[in-house]
Every structure is written in C-alpha cells, then in structure tokens.
Amino acid sequence: MITTKENINFVGARALFDPYYIPPKLLHRKMEEKYLFSIINDCLIDDYSMNILYQGAEGIGKKVIINKVLRDLINKNYSYNDIYKIHIDCKEKSQDEVIIYILTTILKTLNLKIDINLMINSNIHQLWNILKLTLKKMDGKIFIIMNNTENQNLKLIKKILILGKELKINTISTRNQVLMPQNFEIKSCYDLKKKLNHFSYNQLFDILKQRSSLSFLHQIDTEVIEYITDIIFDNYIPIPGKGIEILKDLFPSLQKKQSINYNQLIQICETHFESFLIFSEYNMLSFLSEEDLLTMLFLDNLANYFMSKSSLFYINLKILKEIYFISCETIGYNKNLKEFSQLIKKFENLGIINLSKKNLLVNKENHLYNLPSMNSYFISISPLKLKAMIDAIFEKNHIINLNN
Secondary structure (H helix, E strand, O other), X not given: OOEOOXXXXXXXXXXXXXXXXXXXXXXXXXXXXXXXXXXXXXXXXXXXXXXXXXXXXXXXXXXXXXXXXXXXXXXXXXXXXXXXXXXXXXXXXXXXXHHHHHHHHHHHHHOOOOOHHHHHOOOHHHHHHHHHHHHHHOOXXXXXXXXXXXXXXXXXXXXXXXXHHHHOOEEEEEEOOOOOHHHHHHHOOOOEEEEOOOOOHHHHHHHHHHHHHHHOOOXXXXXXXXXXXXXHXXXXXXXXXXXXXXXXXXXXXXXXXXXXXXXXXXXXXXXXXXXXXXXXXXXXXXXXXXXXXXXXXXXXXXXXXXXXXXXXXXXXXXXXXXXXXXHHHHOOOOOOHHHHHHHHHHHHHHOOEEEOHHHHOOOOOOHHHHOHHHOEEEXXXXXXXXXXXXXXXXXXXXXXXXXX
C-alpha cells in the first residue's frame, strides 16, 4: 500500500541514481563521520598531508562518508574554498587512463591547455613527469580521491601515495576488499586504514527507508522496505548498496504510485542474488512430486494466501497454523502441532519460507512482538511459480489416476 503523505525531504531520482549523492544525514555512521572530519580538519589547519584508506564491501558507504566530510569542511569554513577535489574511479582503467584522468582534471582546474595527442602518445614515465609538474603549479589544498583501487596496479597507487607525501597532497583511497598480507608494502604507505563494519537489520532498514523517503513524494509501504532488508540479510551481506540497486529497479512502479506485489518484487530480487532460492526450480519440482498430499495442500493454500493479498509480504505463525488446519480439514487429516512445527522447519531448511529478522526488534510499546505466534515469515519463491508447480503436479497425478 502507498500513501500520499507529503514528503518535505523529497529529492527525487537523484537520491537513488546519482553515485555521488549525499543524504542530509548519514545514519548509523556518526562516529566514523566525526573521526574523518577531525583528521582531515587537522591536516588542513596544520598543513600536513595524509594517505587514508577506507576498506569494506562494495555498497557499504565508503564514498558517501568521504564526500560528506569534504563537503561539510568546505561549507563550515570558508577559508577552505581553495580545496581541490580530484575524483577518479580506478575500476577497469589502465595506468595510462588513471594518470591522464588526473592530469586532465588538474588542467581544467588551472584553465591550462595541453595537446591531447601529446598525452596519448606519451609513455608512462613521460605522463608521470607531466603530472608532477602540473600538481606543483596548483596553489591550494589538493585531495585525490581514488575509488575502487582493489583491481588497480599497486605500483601506480604506491607512486601516487608517495607523491602525495612529497607535495603535501591528501589522498583518500577506497577498496572493496580488505588488503591481503602479501600487500604489506603498500599498506605501509597509508597513514590511516579504516574498515567499515556491516549494519544490523534495524540500521539497514533505517537507511533504505531514508533513501525511499528522499526518492519519492509519497510514503512507500514499510513492508516493501522490510522485505528488501530481509532478502539482503538472507542472501548477501548487510549493506545499503544492494538495497539501493533493488529500489532503482522498483523506481518506475513506485514513482507511478503503483502497489508492489510479491511476484514483482521476488522477480527483481532473483536478478540480484544468485543464491536467492536454495533449490532450483527443477529440484523444487522433484521435491514437491515426492511429498504427501497434506504438504502439497499446505503449500497450495500458502501460495493462494499471498496471491489473494498482493500487497502483503509477511505472514505470522498464527496464520500459518490456520492454513495448516484448513489443509488438514480438507482431506480429513488429524491436526498435529508437532507435525506442523516439523513442516515449518522443513520449509525453512529448503528456503521456501524464512523467519524475518525484524522479529528481533524490540518494540516496547507493543509486546506482541515478543510472542512467538506473532513472529513474521516471508517466502522467497514467487507465489505464482509455486502455484504453477503444484498445479502441474496435481494435474500429472490426476492423469496417472485416470489411466489407472
């Protein structure tokens, strides 16, 4: 369900699609933000330089912390208006391309012109000498921000770090994986190395909720954000980047205020996670074909439940028990709570249903969250697919019975 509550924090598509977008507030990174601000501020005041390295999984928020701190330093102190920021994405770039990019950025800043053919036809050694000369001409505080350095030539990165020390240039590098012991030589070139920790369920939910609030004028259904958070925790590592990618895919529908249904959301999630379902569809069919009638009816009723409530993403244990009872009554089977518990456990092991991490949240105003019967579950297979597989098996069994 989507409400039309006015959103005073609205930014628009930029909040999702701009890789350099900075939210008005960095949630759950206050300590890291204050620490980096203090370090860089001291560098600027005392006129010394540092080589800083931020490590962590791709999408964990390394760039946004760096960009926000540099922006806040400039905004809060007008004497820092002579700060020059050179951003370079090192991903899939050769050594020549990295040097040329830095060089052309500096030339634009200095309003100097150089024959592009001269740069293209120069070798690494010549390019490096041109870069050193142009950097020496810059009058101000220079920050070279190198993102995605994990696949770049280590010798080049090391040369830039050493050059930074020589010319009092600050460098900030981001790396999407932790440095291995064999890279000890380059590790010693960094004055500060920080590794960003993963987020808890509650923290990740807050961040994705904030991004959706910034991206859309209307309020997005909380269960959509909870489901995305749960899926990330079950299939990936808890980082905002993956959730933002999913919200990008949902953007056209959400922008038009269309309700997101289970099948649509699961289909999108399947494209982002290789291990979205433990069993392949073929193996799922094999599993279902060997199950008894009660299990099949239970799953059929479960699929029907979610298909009839298209905007609902969760089901609690109490309703699961009701579906089990209905399935038992349909075939005149005696209800057995122990068997019900075993059935739920089996579905959890198969990845058909999952216990939501939001059950761990403590809601002091509503003690129902502490009751096991109110625990929320979600399914990680499209109800339409599950229904189609069950119908196919029922049809196959019906034909076999007729032939017999």
